């Protein structure tokens with residue numbers, strides 16, 4: 001079943017001529033892990049933010065449950081955010097520096113009326129534990145965490161709404177291999193248990209290869225290749241993909 | 253030695269997070285510092301020029317010598333001259349250190365050593381090209397928020413190498429970059445190392461990049477170094493069960509849709525460190541003795557040390573080996 005369908009999505013930033021996202025089409029199936037790869041600056045984060053209307057696209061449709069996300073009212077979009085989440089690439093700017101970690105997470109529950117007050121605290125600790133942090137982090141400010149700890153708070157915050165779709169924008173880039181593995185295992189467990197759907201953006205082809213069903217390869221705002229993960233990694237067609245694979249250790 | 257860190261201890265509210273650390277970097281050498289999230293890597297890097305936020309943490313003891321000069325006893329004025337000039341940084345989160353109200357061009361120009369020369373524009377343009385940003389090389393009106401994460405990271409790298417420092421501290425400098433660009437950056441740093449004798453402290457969680465660039469590798473766990481040695485030695489024969497675990501968790505296509513081989517358990521909290529070897533609760537080679545006293549660094553071979561009392565035996569019987 002198709003969960004989300006993107007049609008002719010286009011974004012041109014002011015001051016620039018070439019579109020950052022140049023009229024792309026794709027759909028994501030329910031329960032699928034779709035990978036998005038491409039060199040730095042090719043438009044991955046822009047595409048992600050347009051999909052959830054965090055920035056405005058100029059053209060296109062994003063169909064989700066018979067509605068066009070780009071056309072619905074802001075207050076309806078706000079409600080959708082519970083189901084459609086994003087883990088931001090930059091944890092530093094996405095966490096309010098004045099709020100304590102416990103409050104950042106509890107606020108998510110309050111906004112989405114998720115639990116009664118008494119349950120909230122327990123749930124906050126539970127979700128911190130899931131990302132390998134825990135009760136001792138409740139009272140800390142974002143500036144009092146290491147880079148990888150901040151990134152995991154970002155992940156916890158996205159999981160807190162119990163979404164059905166998550167855009168993961170370089171979600172594990174600041175995590176060491178062992179914590180990376182814990183987080184990937186967690187994301188894959190949730191995917192199996194709750195049939196979650198992910199759009200997974202990463203520059204790490206090893207990770208993409210190990211978790212994705214399908215992959216899209218992006219270059220300068222366009223999709224240049226897409227297909228099943230096995231096919232793309234075994235027999236890349238486009239020169240750009242070949243280069244990408246060649247410079248990583250996967251083919252060597 | 254360009255840099256000598258001796259007996260460094262740093263304390264935050266949560267406890268002591270750097271618990272007596274020694275590290276040396278020679279001229280033209282790159283030392284890779286690797287370890288689990290939260291083990292204290294960034295704190296070590298920040299300590300070098302006393303950048304630990306004052307109200308949050310303190311360097312409680314130790315010495316940090318930059319070309320023989322102790323930076324921990326320096327007055328603020330002299331320290332400011334060291335920062336950015338002799339020691340420059342690429343911080344872990346680029347957006348936190350680029351100034352949002354100035355253009356990239358303005359910020360690079362500010363960092364140029366002999367500012368005001370007529371060829372400034374050409375120098376800046378070349379610099380941006382060398383980090384793969386030809387796209388914005390001639391443009392003067394670009395602000396940090398108009399760049400992607402990986403582009404910001406590369407601007408930071410350009411800004412850090414411009415003053416020709418003696419020591420470059422790179423804290424996770426290529427996390428947001430794909431392999432192609434990553435290789436380009438690593439080549440650039442390698443070139444500066446060989447050409448002008450730049451010394452580098454390369455902090456990263458990514459063993460693959462560390463193994464590409466570093467001459468020596470230091471593995472950190474719970475605030476201390478638990479293994480250190482020449483890169484080639486460590487790749488061929490790691491000397492600590494934790495290092496072996498790190499190497500084994502590198503994902504590859506063969507892992508497809510299987511569970512990732514994480515090291516079981518999680519890093520201990522600084523507020524509640526275990527007795528003895530700090531890794532013992534997660535170590536499959538643990539024996540009674542590991543629980544009692546924290547091991548000292550023991551030499552395995554020339555310049556290769558490990559903080560594991562069983563290292564020699566485990567290596568001898570093939571229980572821990574390289575990949």
Ligand SMILES: Nc1ncnc2c1ncn2[C@@H]1O[C@H](COP(=O)(O)OP(=O)(O)OP(=O)(O)O)[C@@H](O)[C@H]1O
Pocket residue numbers: 013014020038039040041042043044045046047089397398399400401402403428
């Ligand atoms: N707010 C903005 N204003 C103007 N241009 C922007 C803005 N945000 C991004 N861009 C430009 O759009 C292009 C795509 O940026 P985007 O952040 O989507 O790249 P990305 O693929 O996510 O890269 P990375 O892997 O480095 O994160 C880049 O050329 C960038 O400079």
Ligand SMILES: Nc1ncnc2c1ncn2[C@@H]1O[C@H](COP(=O)(O)OP(=O)(O)OP(=O)(O)O)[C@@H](O)[C@H]1O
Pocket residue numbers: 143144145146147148149174176264265266269287288289290291292293294295296305308309344457522
């Ligand atoms: N300002 C602070 N106040 C209190 N605790 C802090 C502060 N900054 C860092 N810490 C704690 O100190 C420890 C070491 O942090 P540090 O940033 O050095 O880790 P790191 O090894 O760089 O981790 P990462 O790979 O996640 O960036 C962490 O457990 C962190 O929670």
Ligand SMILES: [Mg+2]
Pocket residue numbers: 044045046089169400401402
């Ligand atoms: Mg991005």
Ligand SMILES: [Mg+2]
Pocket residue numbers: 146147148293294295344423
């Ligand atoms: Mg760090």
